Amino acid sequence: MQPEQTAQEQRKAPLRRYLMCRPTYFDVTYSINPWMDPDRPTSADTGLAQWKGLFDTFVGLGHDVQLIEPVPGLPDMVFSANGAIVVDGKVLVARFRHSQRREESEAYLEWFGHGAWTTVAQAEYVNEGEGDFLFTGREILAGTGFRTDSRAHDEVREFFGRPVISLTLVDPRFYHLDTALAVLGEEEIMYYPGAFSPQSRVALAERFPDAILANEADAAVFGLNALSDGRNVVLPRGATGLAVQLRERGYLPIGSDLTELLKAGGSVKCCTLELRE
Numbered sequence: 001m002q003p004e005q006t007a008q009e010q011r012k013a014p015l016r017r018y019l020m021c022r023p024t025y026f027d028v029t030y031s032i033n034p035w036m037d038p039d040r041p042t043s044a045d046t047g048l049a050q051w052k053g054l055f056d057t058f059v060g061l062g063h064d065v066q067l068i069e070p071v072p073g074l075p076d077m078v079f080s081a082n083g084a085i086v087v088d089g090k091v092l093v094a095r096f097r098h099s100q101r102r103e104e105s106e107a108y109l110e111w112f113g114h115g116a117w118t119t120v121a122q123a124e125y126v127n128e129g130e131g132d133f134l135f136t137g138r139e140i141l142a143g144t145g146f147r148t149d150s151r152a153h154d155e156v157r158e159f160f161g162r163p164v165i166s167l168t169l170v171d172p173r174f175y176h177l178d179t180a181l182a183v184l185g186e187e188e189i190m191y192y193p194g195a196f197s198p199q200s201r202v203a204l205a206e207r208f209p210d211a212i213l214a215n216e217a218d219a220a221v222f223g224l225n226a227l228s229d230g231r232n233v234v235l236p237r238g239a240t241g242l243a244v245q246l247r248e249r250g251y252l253p254i255g256s257d258l259t260e261l262l263k264a265g266g267s268v269k270c271c272t273l274e275l276r277e
Contacts, residue, residue, distance in 0.1 A: 200205060
């Protein structure tokens with residue numbers, strides 16, 4: 001038996017619950033991040049096929065995937081990670097910065113309002129859900145710099161009663177925290193140092209001294225917009241360097257092709273909101 005197999009077998013992948021949204025109305029008709037170019041052709045059919053591959057991957061891994069109904073006129077609703085933060089059965093629904101996405105909040109408030117959640121509320125300050133807030137199992141890593149208001153960090157700390165580590169993003173290509181950092185497990189993350197301010201790099205190095213560090217090439221294909229269940233890490237296929245590092249740490253990387261959705265600035269994690277009861 002190979003050492004790699006032994007390490008992977010030691011890692012556990014408990015059942016996860018995810019919320020996703022079919023990209024029925026996917027298109028790029030406006031630009032609110034550096035990846036979006038309305039003049040660049042897009043295909044809703046290709047986006048749907050790639051999204052379906054991601055959905056099938058999660059189901060094949062044994063996870064429970066719930067669906068929220070897409071709304072006409074909201075092409076970015078496919079990026080369900082931005083819709084809310086869900087921790088300990090409590091739900092804080094997003095308040096989007098850009099007008100093109102603000103109506104998404106109503107859809108998420110309605111969806112969560114029909115569930116058995118202990119508390120459902122909408123954020124007071126601009127807060128783009130799991131785009132900028134990543135739960136490690138212990139604390140919440142919180143991003144700011146391009147989308148989420150820094151005041152939302154205190155709001156999240158009070159709402160969930162969890163420690164919050166504030167991190168500042170400085171590279172506009174990585175406008176959300178989940179484009180520059182992925183949580184692998186309670187004590188493990190991977191991230192691209194160049195996306196963060198010097199102070200944030202120090203904070204990350206102190207809290208996660210053994211983190212996997214991505215190079216710019218892997219970060220540029222959104223390799224950090226990945227999702228880990230504790231054993232399997234689903235990430236863009238182009239992030240080959242990260243895949244090697246993940247195997248070395250005992251994770252099982254699973255490549256996914258979401259290049260069509262990347263035209264709107266999203267990939268694996270953007271499409272997936274974890275529902276933590």
